[in-house]
Amino acid sequence: MRIEWTFAMNQPWTLDRVLDFVNIANRYSCQIYVGAQGKMLNAKGLLGIVSLSLSLGAQSSIVLQVDGADAQEAFDQVSIYLQGGEYLRPEVFSRSL
Numbered sequence: 001m002r003i004e005w006t007f008a009m010n011q012p013w014t015l016d017r018v019l020d021f022v023n024i025a026n027r028y029s030c031q032i033y034v035g036a037q038g039k040m041l042n043a044k045g046l047l048g049i050v051s052l053s054l055s056l057g058a059q060s061s062i063v064l065q066v067d068g069a070d071a072q073e074a075f076d077q078v079s080i081y082l083q084g085g086e087y088l089r090p091e092v093f094s095r096s097l
Contacts, residue, residue, distance in 0.1 A: 007079065021049060029069060
């Protein structure tokens with residue numbers, strides 16, 4: 001299944017938002033691409049998404065493309081986040097040696 005959608009960004013991407021976005025994208029086996037102005041980047045690659053986030057303004061539009069077996073589930077989760085939904089980071093536990 002292939003899904004393509006354009007989203008209006010209602011807030012700038014901070015480093016935390018970029019990390020959360022890449023983390024969400026990496027949960028799925030399908031291909032996920034995001035881009036603007038005709039340039040698409042792999043949403044699972046941190047460096048590309050950081051670069052994209054620096055080039056976007058606060059009111060930019062981005063295109064999301066998902067393609068693969070779990071595309072619908074990935075689209076649902078990523079699109080919620082892109083529309084300003086909150087993402088709860090998994091708790092990280094540290095262990096002292």
